[in-house]
Amino acid sequence: MKITRYIASAAVMLLMFSNVRAQEGEVVDKIIAKVDDKIILKSDLESSYLQFLSSPAAVQFDGDARCLLLKDMVESKVMHAMSEIDSIIVDPSRVDYEMQGRAQNIMQRYGSEEAIRQAYGKSLDQIMEELRPDIQEQLQIQQQEQSILADVSVTPNEIRKLYTSIPKDSLPLYSTEYEIGMIIKNPEVDDSVIDELKDKLRGIRERIINGESFEIMATLNSDGPTSANGGNLGFNQRGTMDPAFEAATLSLKPGEISMPFESSFGVHISQLIEKRGNEYNSRHIILIPKPTQDDVQEAVNYLDSLREEIIAEKISFEQAAKEYSDDERTKSNGGFMSGQFGSLRVPASELDPELYFEIDKMKEGEISKASTIQVGAEDELARIIYYRKKVAPHRANLTEDYEKLKAATIQMKKDRKRQEYLQDKMKEVYIEIAPEYNRCGIINNQ
Numbered sequence: 001m002k003i004t005r006y007i008a009s010a011a012v013m014l015l016m017f018s019n020v021r022a023q024e025g026e027v028v029d030k031i032i033a034k035v036d037d038k039i040i041l042k043s044d045l046e047s048s049y050l051q052f053l054s055s056p057a058a059v060q061f062d063g064d065a066r067c068l069l070l071k072d073m074v075e076s077k078v079m080h081a082m083s084e085i086d087s088i089i090v091d092p093s094r095v096d097y098e099m100q101g102r103a104q105n106i107m108q109r110y111g112s113e114e115a116i117r118q119a120y121g122k123s124l125d126q127i128m129e130e131l132r133p134d135i136q137e138q139l140q141i142q143q144q145e146q147s148i149l150a151d152v153s154v155t156p157n158e159i160r161k162l163y164t165s166i167p168k169d170s171l172p173l174y175s176t177e178y179e180i181g182m183i184i185k186n187p188e189v190d191d192s193v194i195d196e197l198k199d200k201l202r203g204i205r206e207r208i209i210n211g212e213s214f215e216i217m218a219t220l221n222s223d224g225p226t227s228a229n230g231g232n233l234g235f236n237q238r239g240t241m242d243p244a245f246e247a248a249t250l251s252l253k254p255g256e257i258s259m260p261f262e263s264s265f266g267v268h269i270s271q272l273i274e275k276r277g278n279e280y281n282s283r284h285i286i287l288i289p290k291p292t293q294d295d296v297q298e299a300v301n302y303l304d305s306l307r308e309e310i311i312a313e314k315i316s317f318e319q320a321a322k323e324y325s326d327d328e329r330t331k332s333n334g335g336f337m338s339g340q341f342g343s344l345r346v347p348a349s350e351l352d353p354e355l356y357f358e359i360d361k362m363k364e365g366e367i368s369k370a371s372t373i374q375v376g377a378e379d380e381l382a383r384i385i386y387y388r389k390k391v392a393p394h395r396a397n398l399t400e401d402y403e404k405l406k407a408a409t410i411q412m413k414k415d416r417k418r419q420e421y422l423q424d425k426m427k428e429v430y431i432e433i434a435p436e437y438n439r440c441g442i443i444n445n446q
Contacts, residue, residue, distance in 0.1 A: 032434040033070065033442075035077035045070055067440035074431065074442055075422050080137055081429050083144035090139045093237035093279060098135050099128050100234050107228050124229075148421055154409045162409045163398055171395040172404075177345040180359060181317055181335035181386035183306065184327040185299040185370075187291035197267040197287040198260040204285060205257055205269050214257070214271055214283060223266065223288040231283040238278050245270065249282050291380070296372055299382035303370035307384050310367060317367065317386050326381075335386065341407030345391055355385070362387040 033040040048069045052058055058065070103124055110116045116124050163171075204221055208214050215230025222231050238246065244263040252258055252272040260269055266288040273281040306324060310317050321335025330337055339346040348356065354373065362368060368385040375381055396405060426443075433442055 030434075032437060033074055033077075034430070034432040035074060036081045036429050038077045038080060040070070040073050040077065044073065048073070064440070067437070067442075070433075070437055070440055071442050074433070076141055078422055078425055078429055078431075079141045079144050082425050083140045086144065086147075088140055088143050088147070090136060090143060091237070093235070093240060094139060095132065095136055096235045096279075097240075098139065099132060102131060102135070103128050103229070104225060108225075112228070145418065149414045149417060152410060152414050152417060154406060154413060158413075159402070159406050159409050160398065162412070163396070163405055168395070171397075172401075173393065173395050174347070174391075174401065175393050176348045177339065177391040178348065178351065178359065178387070179344055179389040179391070180337050180346060180351075180355070181321060181388060182327065182330060182337070183303060183317075183321045183325040183335050183384050183386075184330075185303050185324070185382040186326040187295035187299040187380065187382070189289040189291050189295055193289045193292075194262065194267060197289060201260040201267060201269045201285065201287060205259070208257060214285075218283065218285045221287070222285040224284070224286040226284070231285050233282050233284065235276065235279045235281045238280070245284070249284075250275075250280060296380045296382065300370045300372060303382050303384045307367055307370065336388075341404050343401075343403045358385055359387045364389055 029041050029043045031039045032042050032045060045066060049066055052065055052069065106116060106124060106127065110119060113124060116127070120127055122130075200221075204217050208217055215232070218231030219227055221227075224231075226233060233241075238250070241249075242263040242265060244261060245265075245268060248258045248261045248268070249270045249272050252270070254272055254274055257271045258269050260267055262268075266286045268284045268286045270282055270284040273283065275281075306315075306320055309315050310320055318334030318336075321331050321333075325331040325335055327335075333344065336344045337346050338344060339350065351359075358368065358371075362385070364387060366387050368387075370382050370384050372380045373383050391400065394400065398405065431443055433440070
């Protein structure tokens with residue numbers, strides 16, 4: 001059984017292995033591998049091993065997990081070393097974006113700065129600065145691998161060859177799958193509600209100008225996920241944020257606070273903190289308008305009218321979804337949900353229970369009348385469902401599962417090319433493994 005990568009998240013490593021100490025208080029961490037000037041610590045391996053033990057894959061695994069994890073770590077260091085030799089450069093905005101995501105996850109997990117400080121013994125900002133080199137390295141490795149594997153493709157003949165090489169009784173058995181499309185309509189809020197929110201934000205802006213803290217006001221009033229972080233958005237590259245937000249924010253001088261404005265997410269006031277080349281640092285307070293039941297009913301009526309046009313064949317379901325659906329996840333697929341490897345078939349096990357019960361009452365080829373669905377604690381959306389097809393359980397075949405077989409063939413070629421690349425490059429870099437891990441045969445397997 002092959003182990004997938006169980007490199008522990010940096011946050012978990014900081015929590016569990018910021019100091020590995022014996023009972024007497026002595027530091028027992030040590031270097032167990034070197035790849036050029038890059039090192040792997042015993043604590044790195046042990047934290048990954050603990051994460052693996054808590055995963056479902058550990059139940060059936062009977063090999064030497066530490067060896068395979070260490071091999072994976074060494075290969076990552078080799079890939080990192082080659083990315084430096086090849087002068088792979090990661091856009092700083094991408095690093096900032098990843099850091100913001102990690103910071104939000106940590107904040108959501110612990111709930112407050114004080115809880116984070118108690119758990120880690122340091123502030124969130126300190127943690128993120130310590131994580132920056134690791135995040136930079138991970139992104140550099142990803143970019144190097146992408147550049148190596150970018151040109152991997154397969155021919156129909158290669159797909160057929162893979163398929164015919166698998167004994168019939170060993171072909172994957174796929175469970176029941178569904179082809180389901182949907183068109184979603186977000187209720188449109190009345191202009192009077194927007195005006196009320198702008199009035200509230202004007203009052204908040206005035207209080208900040210008169211000396212109150214922007215960050216405290218954001219924590220107390222903002223509806224967005226950044227409220228827990230004082231509304232801070234960090235550095236972002238021009239062109240990566242909502243256009244309306246960016247236009248309003250970049251028109252400011254550092255320290256200035258905008259008047260209320262609308263974006264696709266809600267109503268904001270923003271403050272420009274700093275411009276740095278093509279990047280800018282900002283914070284905001286956002287109020288998200290809440291639609292009334294009348295607004296929701298209007299969305300339902302809109303979709304019922306659209307459904308009648310689809311049934312009358314004035315427009316296809318796929319075209320209607322692309323033009324009118326508010327669901328960005330499915331509209332590019334003509335409204336259809338996507339399953340594994342980009343297939344438009346979704347296993348029954350991956351369907352939301354509410355959606356499964358809805359299609360269970362429908363016939364194949366039927367389009368439901370519009371209904372509402374609950375999103376989060378308060379929001380409601382309108383939706384129509386197209387139940388196009390049900391595929392019974394079956395063994396993989398070229399007719400029904402071509403895209404899955406194609407993806408599997410591509411992945412096999414990528415794995416082979418990656419291993420060939422690593423075996424070649426491991427001869428070019430200096431590698432040293434601690435004697436206690438000679439059993440792993442990492443160097444001998446070059």
